[in-house]
Each structure stands twice: as structure tokens, then as C-alpha cells.
Amino acid sequence: MxxxxxxxxxxxxxxxxxxxxxxxxxxxxxxxxxxxxxxxxxxxxxxxxxxxxxxxxxxxxxxxxxxxxxxxxxxxxxxxxxxxxxxxxxxxxxxxxxxxxxxxxxxxxxxxxxxxxxxxxxxxxxxxxxxMVWLTPREDRLWAGPRADRLKFLDRLVLAGAPDHAAAATAYDKAQRERQRLLDRMEDGVRVDPAWLDALEAEMAQHGVALAAARLDALARLQAEIDARPDNAFPKADLALDGVVEARLAQGMKAGEAEDWFAASLQSARRRDGAAGRALTGPHRTELAARHRSKDQPAADCATGEQKALVLGLALAQAGAVRRSLGAxxxxxxxxxxxxxxxxxxxxxxxxxxxxxxxxxxxxxxxxxxxxxxxxxxxxxxxxxxxxxxx
Ligand SMILES: Nc1ncnc2c1ncn2[C@@H]1O[C@H](COP(=O)(O)OP(=O)(O)OP(=O)(O)O)[C@@H](O)[C@H]1O
Ligand SMILES: [Mg+2]
Missing domain, CATH: 3.40.50.300 (P-loop containing nucleotide triphosphate hydrolases)
Structure with a gap:
């Protein structure tokens, strides 16, 4: 005991x-x-x-x-x-x-x-x-399953240490849905005031950059926690974020510049996103990648039990990182x-x-x-x- x-x-x-x-x-x-x-x-x-x-x-x-x-x-x-x-x-x-x-x-x-x-x-x-941080049997398939599930999982981890993440995600999604509604209308030949689209894209840029920054910050703390942990029952993971906004922030672009860049890229992608029926790039498409450190393998290639141990290790490490930064x-x-x-x-x-x-x-x-x-x-x-x- x-x-x-x-x-x-x-x-x-x-x-x-x-x-x-x-x-x-x-x-x-x-x-x-x-x-x-x-x-x-x-x-x-x-x-x-x-x-x-x-x-x-x-x-x-x-x-x-x-x-x-x-x-x-x-x-x-x-x-x-x-x-x-x-x-x-x-x-x-x-x-x-x-x-x-x-x-x-x-x-x-x-x-x-x-x-x-x-x-x-x-x-x-x-x-x-x-x-809260939770894991259900659904997360057993996290590494091999759809990208969107990994992003949701990541955002839940981020939220445990950054309560404002919820509001930014909601605001981003809302602006994205409204923009898409307008683009769909344009596809149907209806004239749409471009200033309206500009405003929604500015919203998406503002909240999207906040989302990406919070993810990068949380990931850095999480990785530091993983690295600092003693080698115990759970394998260590090397984590990476693959996202267009995250990449720019990671390269040192300032938040304001990243907002301008993302808003401009949304503007130039209106026709493409209208035809696709959804925004094809942005922080809603970010990928969380993980490698099993000691095996030097992508998480998705690991055995079922190893994949599960990796997720569990991540959840525990995030709890540790949150405790370290917030004291609880x-x-x-x-x-x-x-x-x-x-x-x-x-x-x-x-x-x-x-x-x-x-x-x-x-x-x-x-x-x-x-x-x-x-x-x-x-x-x-x-x-x-x-x-x-x-x-
Ligand atoms: N809205 C509902 N009203 C009444 N019963 C429900 C409702 N939703 C689910 N149940 C029942 O609750 C029961 C318990 O479900 P639960 O998933 O909590 O079981 P569990 O103890 O977790 O089992 P397992 O070990 O299989 O995971 C199930 O038999 C299910 O049919
Ligand atoms: Mg159950």
C-alpha cells in the first residue's frame, strides 16, 4: 500500500x-x-x-x-x-x-x-x-484516430491550465461559422458586403492567434513537465504542434503580426474556402503529434498498450504542469x-x-x-x- x-x-x-x-x-x-x-x-x-x-x-x-x-x-x-x-x-x-x-x-x-x-x-x-482532465476508452484510439480528436484532446488539456481558452475557442468557432455562411451565400451568387467578411476574419485572427499561443504555452509547460519527471510507469513523449499560426508564433512572430498575417491569408482564401465549404487552414486544423521517446517511434505506430500509456502519461504530466503553474x-x-x-x-x-x-x-x-x-x-x-x- x-x-x-x-x-x-x-x-x-x-x-x-x-x-x-x-x-x-x-x-x-x-x-x-x-x-x-x-x-x-x-x-x-x-x-x-x-x-x-x-x-x-x-x-x-x-x-x-x-x-x-x-x-x-x-x-x-x-x-x-x-x-x-x-x-x-x-x-x-x-x-x-x-x-x-x-x-x-x-x-x-x-x-x-x-x-x-x-x-x-x-x-x-x-x-x-x-x-478537469479526463480520459475515457475513446482516447485509447487517440493516436491512430482522426486529427480532430487529438486537437480536442489537446484543447481540453490546455483549458485545464488556461480557463480563457474556452471563450477564445467559442468565439473563434462562431466567427468561423458566420464567415462560412457568408462564403456559402457568395457561392450561390448572392452579393456579400466584403467589410462584413473583413470583420469576421479579423475576429477569427484575433481569437485564432490567442488559441495558438495558449496551445504553444501549454505544450511547452507540458513538455518541460514530461522531461522533468522521473522515468516511471509511463513512457515519455516528445510533442509537436503542426499548425499554420502556431508555426509563425513559434518562429517568433509577434501576436499582432500573426493576426494580420492570418487575416490576410483568410481574405485571399475566400474563394477556395467557399468552394470547399469550410476554412481549409487555421488553428482549427492544427495537428498534435507525439513520438514515443525511448522507442523513437510515432505514437500511432506503437502497440495498443503503449499508446494508452502515452496518453495516460500525458494527462498526468498536464495535471503536474497545471499544479506547478497554478498551485492546484x-x-x-x-x-x-x-x-x-x-x-x-x-x-x-x-x-x-x-x-x-x-x-x-x-x-x-x-x-x-x-x-x-x-x-x-x-x-x-x-x-x-x-x-x-x-x-
Ligand atoms: N438515460 C438513461 N436512463 C436510464 N438508464 C440509462 C440511461 N443512459 C444509460 N443508462 C444505463 O445505465 C447503465 C450503466 O451504464 P454505465 O455506462 O455507467 O455502466 P458502467 O458501469 O460504466 O459499465 P462498463 O463497465 O460496461 O463500462 C447502462 O445499462 C445503460 O443502459
Ligand atoms: Mg463504463
Whole structure:
């Protein structure tokens, strides 16, 4: 057994201390009181482990680990769906104890609304108060899968240390969609005021450069953290960003110049992007590349277990980098992260999480997967939408 028993609020990392679910997925009612230690959830397939960590992921920015809509999480029973669902939590954050509530919007059940201490919460506030890093079985295919998934993963890592990243990404996407709507109209032969396009491209340039700069900054910290870590259960990765704006900033171009350059390149690509139906270059197309250092191989060429260990190592390193820069580690959600790890790696994972003093939420089918945490974690047996504390 490793790790000291008992809560460890010393690091001041955010932690959920109470979690109440009502009519959420397969939980009709659940009420857990927790401390700051990691939470290990074990139980059979279909018990509700992922549902529970999904509820936790709803406390941070974004759409949660399954990117589910508000209607999907509403409990469905033989008598039909429950009319309302809610996730209520109390959490320790950098601003002290807060309450977070998220649930179906009474005026529109397809929407979810989130309140922080009773007032409407923005994505940026959630990102600042409850930074999160999560891994799900989906990330097992991160290196071999589509580029867009890697970029999303990267942006989530960045967001854990830079809450403003959410607003920049939203603003960039909005300007990009509006520009595309205008370009589509031009394709259809409708006359569009070029000043309108200029304004949208200036927006894209401003927010796109902010996105790229935040990614570069986060990547540099992440790489430094990886390099500084002792060689443990997780292989070291060499990371690189391949993006048009990132490349210019990396070469030393000033932010203002990069904005001008990107706005001009968007302007000259209007016809091309109109014909393609989307913007073909920009920070929304950036690629995150990783190499397995000791094997000197691209991550995508590594064995399945090695690829998984690389992603896990990245998530842990990012948690370490955030803790180093902000003094608090993000909440970690590792759904089925132990599934393919051998005993030594499981021990390495427990050791790394306990050293971070982060509240990590882990799931797995067997209690034994979390034995290495000992009293350093809170263990719960999940069964048919219920949770029972296990010793
Ligand atoms: N909206 C919903 N209403 C009721 N039940 C739901 C809803 N959505 C999902 N479920 C059910 O919740 C159950 C538990 O799902 P969950 O994915 O949390 O299981 P799990 O414990 O993570 O299992 P595994 O070990 O297979 O990953 C499933 O049987 C699923 O059908
Ligand atoms: Mg699951």
C-alpha cells in the first residue's frame, strides 16, 4: 500500500465533497459525501460507473465525457423518461466552498443549465474553479484516430491550465461559422458586403492567434513537465504542434503580426474556402503529434498498450504542469484507465495520482484494480445505480 491515508487539502486542489444525482441516467437518487482523496468506483459492466463520472464531468466546462445532450442523460424508466434531472455538488475550489448545480432547463428540456452558488455560470468560470482532465476508452484510439480528436484532446488539456481558452475557442468557432455562411451565400451568387467578411476574419485572427499561443504555452509547460519527471510507469513523449499560426508564433512572430498575417491569408482564401465549404487552414486544423521517446517511434505506430500509456502519461504530466503553474491540480477523470495496465503500471498510476494530491475519479470492474491506492482513496462499489462505500 502506498500513500498517506486521509484527505489532503494542503495542495488546495479542487475536490467534490458532495455529489447528488436525481433522475440522472440509471441513478434515480444518489447522495455521496466525499473528501478530497481520489475516488475509485468498481462494479460490474452496466452498473453505472461511467454514468457517475459523467455526472462529475458535468461540473466542469463543456459537454462532459460523453458529449451528451441534456435529453440523453434524463433517466429513462419503463414508465417513460423522468421529467427532470439534476446533478448537485458541493466542491472545494480556489474560491473556497461552492455549490454547483446542473440540470435540465425547465423552459427547454433539450438544454442543460448550470448554476454556481445559485447564479448562472459561464464556461470560463467553471474552467477556472473546476479545471478537469479526463480520459475515457475513446482516447485509447487517440493516436491512430482522426486529427480532430487529438486537437480536442489537446484543447481540453490546455483549458485545464488556461480557463480563457474556452471563450477564445467559442468565439473563434462562431466567427468561423458566420464567415462560412457568408462564403456559402457568395457561392450561390448572392452579393456579400466584403467589410462584413473583413470583420469576421479579423475576429477569427484575433481569437485564432490567442488559441495558438495558449496551445504553444501549454505544450511547452507540458513538455518541460514530461522531461522533468522521473522515468516511471509511463513512457515519455516528445510533442509537436503542426499548425499554420502556431508555426509563425513559434518562429517568433509577434501576436499582432500573426493576426494580420492570418487575416490576410483568410481574405485571399475566400474563394477556395467557399468552394470547399469550410476554412481549409487555421488553428482549427492544427495537428498534435507525439513520438514515443525511448522507442523513437510515432505514437500511432506503437502497440495498443503503449499508446494508452502515452496518453495516460500525458494527462498526468498536464495535471503536474497545471499544479506547478497554478498551485492546484485539476480534477482527474480516468474512466477505465486501469483496464489494460499490468500491476506495476497500476501501482505507478496510483503513485502518480497520490503525489499530485488531485481528486481523481477512477473506474474499473474489479476492486483489486485500485488496491495500490489503499487508504489513499475512497473506494465505492457501484451496482445498479447505487453506490456503497467499500473498505
Ligand atoms: N438515460 C438513461 N436512463 C436510464 N438508464 C440509462 C440511461 N443512459 C444509460 N443508462 C444505463 O445505465 C447503465 C450503466 O451504464 P454505465 O455506462 O455507467 O455502466 P458502467 O458501469 O460504466 O459499465 P462498463 O463497465 O460496461 O463500462 C447502462 O445499462 C445503460 O443502459
Ligand atoms: Mg463504463
Amino acid at each position: 502506498i500513500g498517506a491515508p486521509g484527505p489532503h487539502p494542503a495542495a488546495g486542489s479542487p475536490a467534490v465533497t458532495r455529489l447528488k444525482l436525481t433522475g440522472f441516467r440509471n441513478y434515480s437518487a444518489l447522495d455521496l459525501t466525499l473528501d478530497a482523496r481520489p475516488v475509485a468506483l468498481f462494479g460490474p459492466n452496466g452498473a453505472g460507473k461511467t454514468n457517475l463520472v459523467e455526472a462529475v464531468s458535468f461540473l466542469g466546462p463543456g459537454r462532459g465525457v460523453r458529449a451528451a445532450g441534456a435529453d440523453a442523460v434524463r433517466m429513462k424508466t419503463a414508465d417513460g423518461p423522468t421529467p427532470v434531472w439534476a446533478v448537485y455538488a458541493e466542491a472545494m475550489t480556489r474560491d473556497g466552498a461552492v455549490s454547483l448545480a446542473t440540470g435540465s432547463d425547465p423552459s427547454d428540456p433539450a438544454r442543460r443549465r448550470t448554476r454556481l452558488d445559485g447564479a448562472a455560470a459561464t464556461q470560463g468560470e467553471l474552467a477556472r474553479l473546476v479545471p 491540480a485539476p480534477v482527474l477523470i480516468f474512466d477505465e484507465a486501469c483496464a489494460h495496465l499490468d500491476a506495476a503500471r497500476r501501482e505507478g498510476l496510483a503513485e502518480a495520482i497520490l503525489a499530485l494530491e488531485a481528486q481523481a475519479w477512477l473506474t474499473g470492474v474489479e476492486a483489486s484494480l485500485f488496491a495500490a491506492f489503499g487508504a489513499g482513496a475512497q473506494h465505492y462499489r457501484i451496482e445498479a445505480g447505487t453506490a456503497r462505500e467499500a473498505g
